[in-house]
Amino acid sequence: MSLPLQVILMPDIAEDRATQSLKKRGSMSSLSSHEFRRKDLHGRTKDSMSTVSYMDEPSQRDDVSRLTVQMENTYQLGPTKHFPVVTVNHILKDVLTNYLQEEAYEPELCRQMTKTISEVIKARVKDFILPRYKLIVIIHIGQLSSQSIFIGSRCLWDPKNDAVSSYVFRNSSLFAVANVYAVYFE
Known part of the structure; x- marks a missing residue:
């Protein structure tokens, strides 16, 4: 060039x-x-x-x-293709089941698994190549005993263009909550 x-x-x-x-x-x-x-x-x-x-x-x-890449304005205010929530739910279920089905709760192992699982989920969701969507993947893994947990999140977003996928997994010794937030970037 x-x-x-x-x-x-x-x-x-x-x-x-x-x-x-x-x-x-x-x-x-x-x-x-x-x-x-x-x-x-x-x-x-x-x-x-x-x-x-x-x-x-x-x-x-x-x-x-x-x-430093200078991008021209496209004046595109909405996505050409919306975030596939149902497909991402299937990805979350598949990844959490494959990684955690036979695992017992160990704090150090679960800490490493949250990083690994979040990277795997992000990579699989990025395969859809949705332009202008920013992805946030959050994984919570905890010990399953006689306790309760509340996980809350707040987002300032456009409900017409932005989306969230969530899946809860449980086995005999642990639980996992996976959330994928897709925020459209104008």
């Missing part, structure tokens, strides 16, 4: 010298040069050359400019 470096508009002698040096360096091609005539203040016609030179290998400065 070639990147434009400079545009040169020069009059008379400086133009001739620049043209010769560009030809020697090989920076000027017939496709990137445009010659045109213009009238001088005294009514004479002058030849001018507009040259764009290109560079094949990017510099460090170009790497920095590639990191």
Whole structure:
């Protein structure tokens, strides 16, 4: 990929010298040069050359400019495809059942499992490639004994475009609650 470096508009002698040096360096091609005539203040016609030179290998400065991506406004206020809540519910059920069916509650193991399960769920949901949806995956795993737990969450969102999927799993020694929040980013 070639990147434009400079545009040169020069009059008379400086133009001739620049043209010769560009030809020697090989920076000027017939496709990137445009010659045109213009009238001088005294009514004479002058030849001018507009040259764009290109560079094949990017510099460090170009790497920095590639990191910041400028996106154009699309003026799209809603998603083209809505978040598939039912499909994500099936994913949650499948992942939690596969990972936790035979597990007993151990605090350290459950701490690691929450990280692993949340990454697996996020990867599987991202396979749908829903543009402009930000995903938040939260997993709670706890010991199942004679206690109760309340898990609450609050979100400020647009109910028409944003969605949540949730699934509760239980076995003989633990419980797990998985939530996936899909927030549409305009």
